[in-house]
Amino acid sequence: MKKRVKKMMEESIIGEKLIMDFFSIKFNMEFHLMDWESQKVARRLGQHPPDILCVNRPHVAFEVKEDIRSAQTGNLAFEAQCLLGLRAWGRAHDMTHIYLVYINHYDNRLDIFELGLFGASIDDELKRLCDTHPQCRLVQGGDQNHPLFIVPIPIARKMESCLTYKFIKPVEQFLFGRIIGSVLSKS
Numbered sequence: 363m364k365k366r367v368k369k370m371m372e373e374s375i376i377g378e379k380l381i382m383d384f385f386s387i388k389f390n391m392e393f394h395l396m397d398w399e400s401q402k403v404a405r406r407l408g409q410h411p412p413d414i415l416c417v418n419r420p421h422v423a424f425e426v427k428e429d430i431r432s433a434q435t436g437n438l439a440f441e442a443q444c445l446l447g448l449r450a451w452g453r454a455h456d457m458t459h460i461y462l463v464y465i466n467h468y469d470n471r472l473d474i475f476e477l478g479l480f481g482a483s484i485d486d487e488l489k490r491l492c493d494t495h496p497q498c499r500l501v502q503g504g505d506q507n508h509p510l511f512i513v514p515i516p517i518a519r520k521m522e523s524c525l526t527y528k529f530i531k532p533v534e535q536f537l538f539g540r541i542i543g544s545v546l547s548k549s
Contacts, residue, residue, distance in 0.1 A: 380465075380541065392418055394415055422460075422461075423461070426463050432515065437515065445485050457479060499511075
């Protein structure tokens with residue numbers, strides 16, 4: 363495994379564990395991280411397994427994205443291939459809900475989006491935004507130079523698929539933001 367990829371994987375576990383612990387306390391449920399071997403197998407099948415699974419609700423999963431660049435750009439980047447791969451994994455595993463949990467470094471908050479496995483999907487909403495809003499765009503980039511939907515955080519928070527405040531109260535956002543700021547101080 364390349365050193366760079368291994369380092370990224372190790373760094374991502376910090377944010378994933380923070381989210382998992384936060385959700386465990388907040389929802390009084392058990393969560394666990396998807397193991398690396400299962401992730402490798404799924405990726406060979408063109409799927410993108412989520413990072414966190416809910417033991418109490420086995421048809422619910424969470425993909426954690428730490429958007430470090432958001433501190434400089436004020437945007438969130440949604441990877442088109444990741445969305446497709448998550449949906450493929452979710453359908454293959456009878457999931458009902460997969461959520462994208464963004465840890466942003468813009469204001470150290472969480473932003474939670476519903477992927478949409480059946481019917482309305484975040485992809486469709488992102489495409490509409492890119493077609494209608496001049497600040498939203500589809501670009502090639504990221505680690506694999508794949509298509510990325512770039513959306514300013516204030517616009518992303520108004521998306522129909524954004525369910526942040528259904529999950530997290532403002533005071534919890536504030537407190538979690540303090541933790542993010544002290545633990546994930548990469549900018």
